[in-house]
Amino acid sequence: MIEALLWGIFAASSLLIGAAVSMRWRLSKRVVGLIMAFGVGVLISAVAFELAEEAFKTAGPSLGLALGLAGGAATFFVGNYFINKRGGHRRKRVGGNDNSSGLAIVLGTVLDGIPESIVLGLSIVHGGAISVAMLVAVFISNLPEAIGSSSGLLRSGWKRWPLLAMWCGVVGISGLASLAGYGIFKEASPDVVAFTLAFSAGALLTMLADTMMPEAFEDSGSLAGIVTTLGFGVAFWISMFE
Template sequence: MGTALLYGLGTAIPLVIGAAIGLRTTLPKPLLASLMAFGAGTMIAAVSNELFEPAFLQAGAFIAGVALFLGAAVYVVANRLLERRAGGTSAVGWALMLGTVLDGVPENTALGVSLSSGGGVVLLVAIAAGNVPEAIGGSALLHRQRNVATGRAFALWVLTGVVLVVVTVAGHVLSDHLGPTPISAVQAFAGGATIAVLADSLMPEAYREGGWWVGIATAAGFLVAFLLG
């Protein structure tokens, strides 16, 4: 459990740091886009190496494939409902924060589960790299567009980080009571949700803000995560 706690903190601390940066300063859009693209690249490697591949090898194509599509579908539907309730650009900050929870729950659950098989390093790096730009953008919009006080906005992001730590530990504890096939299903489900996050949110936003350069940053993130794996 101690290892799961440390890994959970490894995803939450970058989130809190990103929130602090977003509340205190405004980063250039190309830099923020590059961070988002780098995080997307690490996620691509993590989904392949630490989520879907082990699930495919253990549970087979059918179970892993169904769980993958189910994870993508759940995220897409939930994200669509969130967008409808957001009420336009004035609620983008809230949407980004809630979106971090929405995609962080399956990712951190999979991180906790992966620790039981000796994995998790690549996934940890990928989640941490993706959390920083999400928190920077979300906290800045929450503070400036919704006029949420700095202290309250920071507290909300700290709470989000706590949720991710709890989910990681819970995923690790849960893995002790699950067989190999259910664990594989959880990993593939998280992989599908992560792919949907990349396609629907992270990569389009990075390209919109950063232009052609984000392709290089994405490749750099993939290479770093692949080498770590």
Template sequence: MLSALVWGALAASSLVIGAALGVVRRWNTRLIGVVLGFGAGALISSVSFELVQEGLAAAGGLPVALGLAAGALAFFFGDRGVERLGGRSGAKAAGMPLLLGAFLDGVPEQAVLGIGLAAGEGVSIALLVAIFVSNLPESIGSATDMRAAGTKSRTIILGWTLVAAVCALSTVGGYVLSALVGDRFTGGIDGFAAGALLVMLVSAMIPEATRKAGNIAGLAAVLGFAVAAGLSAVA
């Protein structure tokens, strides 16, 4: 359980690092888009080789399929709730939607890290890298917008630290639940995380990367996919 907390904290730490970087200075939009594209490609690889493949091996097709549907619906309706509060851009609200959006993205991702540890597979380096990298542009951009809207730096850092703490604890939660329930639960949660991430990637992360970086986002995504796939194969 301690290892789950440590790895979860490491993955979530990029939220705080990104928030600090966003508070310190304003970053080039194209650069943020490139990093976002790289993270999207890495997450697509993780969905393919870490979540769906391992879920099928652990529990078969039905639990994974049900998990995919549940995760997609949960993210879709949760994201609509975030949009009603002002959207994911800092221009319309005082920052709460940004934190909720990061929470919505981060919990299923990090729960899978704990599941892998509980199954005795060790931490997935490919998924760890994908989570760490994909967190950075979101928190940098959000913190920059919040700072421009007049939110105090201390408030911004505190808010993102709380989100990072909850995400880290999700790794422990995935570890504990998987150890208690077993493979069928593991397959369902793998599917749930995959469904949530796929909806997030298609509806938010990839369009945002393209908007910020143009066609370069596609190249960055392929590079991210290749790096994550290589790390998965090595592991």
């Protein structure tokens, strides 16, 4: 159980690294966009091979898988809609947005990270050990989000220590979500595990399409496609050796 908590914290610790980078250096939008594009590719691979495929292997073709996928997508869509209305749109954007709300950005980051973190804990239950491919995917995808959000919040007047404290809180929540993924589903039936994997896949895929992909392309241009494919290939290669 402690293992799940620690892995969740470790995966989310890249948020602190990204925040520290934004405080020390001013990375160009293009660089952050390319990092984000790589993270998109890694997460697509994780969704395909660590979530959707594993859900199918766990319970086979079933209505639960379809409902889980649709439920995850709908849940993220609704949550993201209300957060965007409160000023959390473009929370991954370098330089932020002058109309962005700090609280909405925090809530949006938590919304983005909870499905990932739950899957980390669930992977320990399902496979007996942490999924390295999923761990890498979460760690990398957090970097551009923290860099982009932090630079915008600093520009809007946030001080460094409150900003770091905020990210520490998000890291803690991510660790607890990973712990929940382990504790809640430790004794769950294969059908429940498969539903949860499919639910997380739907939520993550919707998050990628709604937030990360548009920003990655806007910030890095057509090269985003090549880097996304590279990220996918690296993550796929890692998953083959687990």
